[in-house]
Amino acid sequence: CYNIFVLETVCVGWFSLEFLLRFIQTQSKCTFLRTPLNIIDVVAILPYYITLIVDSLSVSDRPTGSGNNYLEKVGLVLRVLRALRIFYVMRLARHSLGLQTLGLTVRRCTREFGLLLLFLCVAMALFSPLVFLAESEMGAKQEFTSIPGSYWWAVISMTTVGYGDMVPRSIPGQVVALSSILSGILLMAFPVTSIFHTFSR
Incomplete structure (x- = not known):
């Protein structure tokens, strides 16, 4: 010490x-x-x-x-x-030239980052109630105790992190999960492509 x-x-x-x-x-x-x-x-x-x-x-x-x-x-x-x-x-x-480039990219891509955040918020507001309703209506194991509690699951699923602490057990819930994962991949692809081009320049 x-x-x-x-x-x-x-x-x-x-x-x-x-x-x-x-x-x-x-x-x-x-x-x-x-x-x-x-x-x-x-x-x-x-x-x-x-x-x-x-x-x-x-x-x-x-x-x-x-x-x-x-x-x-x-x-x-x-x-x-x-x-x-x-x-x-x-x-x-x-x-560091690399860190300077990264900082410049972040400043120039504030619009893209805002768009990405907006996409994620809208998708969270859509998929969180859906997975909660699917799990509660089918009488599956109650890991999704509330709609606000399902927001965590939505973020983890759409960003494809997948901790596995909350998992849908019913078939409708798994369909919602698959939809949220695919939507997350597509939603993140569009702004990230623009950010990558800015970083390359």
Whole structure:
């Protein structure tokens, strides 16, 4: 654990120095701070310093009478801040051509992603009630306890993930399942083709 802390300290120190030098050299400070990659840098670096400050607070400084509640809140804050360390990886986008291309593709294909999300939502709203009715009417094993609960099954089926935690047992339910899987394949094929062409360009 100490070795990881030392490694993180070295990395954050390097990132902080690089960020500070770039901030000093830039002409427009406001524009620099509004750039998405620089915002990611700040979000990636700040949790380390905040964690150090919170860790350095002595237990005697906490409000009297709050005891365990105070420690729970501090622990929750630290866990959230440590989870933000994943933004270190996003800093690689500054130096990786592949990640830059991926980010540019996502920005240019927002319409296609929105269309894909719309297709999935409409299909979910169609197949979830159908599989619930098919299973409940045929008296099959009640894995589909409600229509909202069937939305999970619809998403997993249409994206062909297929966890198998919810499986239709009746013949009509299996027909609905087959229809949802085929529909998912077709619905995802159209936007994904356009996204692929954008990525290739």
